[in-house]
Amino acid sequence: MKNNLYTLRIKAILNDKLTCGILMISLLLFLYIINNFSIHAEERSSIPIGILNLDQSESSKDLIMDLRKVPSFYVYEGSKEYLNGLLLKEQIRAYLIIHKEYEKSIQIGKTEDLITMYYSAGDETAKILSDIIAGEMLYKICLYKGYNKYQFLPWKDYSSQLTLKQNKMLTWNDYNAYANSLMNSPDFDFGFNISMINTDNRNNGSKIDNSILYQQVIWGIIAMLLGFTAMLMSLGAVLEIESGIRNKAGISLLGPFSLDLSYFTAAFTLQSIFCIVLLASLAGKFGNLTIKQVLLLFLLLELFSGVMILWFLLIGKLSERAGRFQLISIICILLFGLLGFLSITAGFLGNELLNISKIIPNSWFIDEFTAIILNKNLQGITNISYIKFIITACGLLIINRLLSKKQY
The missing domain is CATH 3.40.1710.10 (abc type-2 transporter like domain)
Incomplete structure (x- = not known):
């Protein structure tokens, strides 16, 4: 019964042509914006x-x-x-x-x-x-x-130290070749190997330049896009509440939590496919990522998506009306997006007030992305953002279950 309900949930979401159309348009528009970011990122981040x-x-x-x-x-x-x-x-x-x-x-x-x-x-x-x-x-x-x-110079006295051609002055080509050889000699290597460690004890061994800011902006846009798709996929649950279907389901053998779980798993499955498409489209734009980095980024996308779906399911229960749900959800997406972008600027502006933006999932999402991108060897990664997502998801799941019992 539960498996059939899960399948029906997925079919219901996919059969909603308006939702699928908006998702496709959003994805294409997003990829177009990101492509333009990538083309001009070097130009914008340099003088x-x-x-x-x-x-x-x-x-x-x-x-x-x-x-x-x-x-x-x-x-x-x-x-x-x-x-x-x-x-x-x-x-x-x-x-x-x-x-x-x-x-x-x-x-x-x-x-x-x-x-x-x-x-x-x-x-x-x-x-x-x-x-x-x-x-x-x-x-x-x-x-x-x-x-x-x-x-x-008295070249007869020094030429033997510089070349095998005894008693013969070096030509320009020989002199140039000798000078170039000195540049590659370990005896004349004056390079400095600097290891940069931030306050979170994360070893930032990779080169940090202005382009990382644009990558963070891209990841911030991804967070808003995932929030938007999670809202669209949760709309069906609100319509069920508004039409009274949930009340009728309450007298069946299915409990309210089973209904919520079936909708969450269906939406999460489709959102996971969406995340795979996003990651495949963007992997090349973030440099040569290792397999571990790709897996951690995918896990990050999954956890963020799960939290967003649970969040909008909760808003749906509280609003109980599709119009009200959409209005509140759009405000949440814009507010979370704004706070996420503020978290990017908080680091280099040094404004303690901006640290309030660190309390929302979009900021954790961007922070963990930055840590993964800048750490090829993944040394010093604390995974604190993953823990925050898991705790938040568990909290939202419990609240959703309590509200379901109260309402139905």
């Missing part, structure tokens, strides 16, 4: 600058390539008119012009009039940008200056 290369030499192209590798920069290339237009529209912070004869100038040791940077008047970041750009130019400039000095 946009423009470059016009008038030299087109190997050195100038190497400089542009090096600037593109700087995590703080997002580089546009184009004509002076195009870049100036972007600057006037404040779509870039500055643009630089690499002058003609750039390569020849640094080859002879000239360090002036190599590039010109244009920026908006009063922009305090211009000095920082110019320092970063100059830092990327330094290696090539120092390399050529070093070679020019080397040519005037």
Whole structure:
């Protein structure tokens, strides 16, 4: 009997064309929004600058390539008119012009009039940008200056230490190759291995950049979407209450808790399929995730979905009217979403008042996602959010059962 009821619940939800249509439209709209987030995330999380290369030499192209590798920069290339237009529209912070004869100038040791940077008047970041750009130019400039000095050294005394070609001055290619070999030598490795540990004792060994903020925003949107789908799937239970079907079922062999459990399991099954589709669509957008990370993220989606379904079933019992249920549910989704996004900003704004947002499931959802994404080896994961979800689900289940007994 219970198995048949579970099957009928699933069929009833799937036969509701309006609900299924809204779910499909929501999923497609969500994927479209997330795709646009992914396309522009790097651009939005970096400082946009423009470059016009008038030299087109190997050195100038190497400089542009090096600037593109700087995590703080997002580089546009184009004509002076195009870049100036972007600057006037404040779509870039500055643009630089690499002058003609750039390569020849640094080859002879000239360090002036190599590039010109244009920026908006009063922009305090211009000095920082110019320092970063100059830092990327330094290696090539120092390399050529070093070679020019080397040519005037008593090379017969030192050449044997630098090359197998005895009593012969190094050519530029040999000198450049030797300098590059020093960069890869462990004797000249000045890198620093910094382990970042946050206040929750979670080892954040992964590189943390601005893009994590956009990933948190995506996860916050996922939380709102799952809340919305949980509300839609719970609407049928409210309609049963409103139409009096629950009262009629009360005189049958089925208890009120069995009715609730059948509806919860049916909605949870469909929500689980929805979660699998979401995770499969988004896995590639969060970097190279390990199998353990994917499993933990799926468990996180499942627990959050379960809590949301139980929450909306509870609201349905209290409201007893479909219209009232939808209004209260939409307010809850928006409020939970707002508090979830506030929890993202609470960390770097340092506002203690914003920590009140940590009491809602959306915040636990985002916090645990961040911990999983930033910990490839999953060391230091406390799983406290999972425990919160389980305790909350048990509490909501008990309240739902008590209300069912009272009402029916």
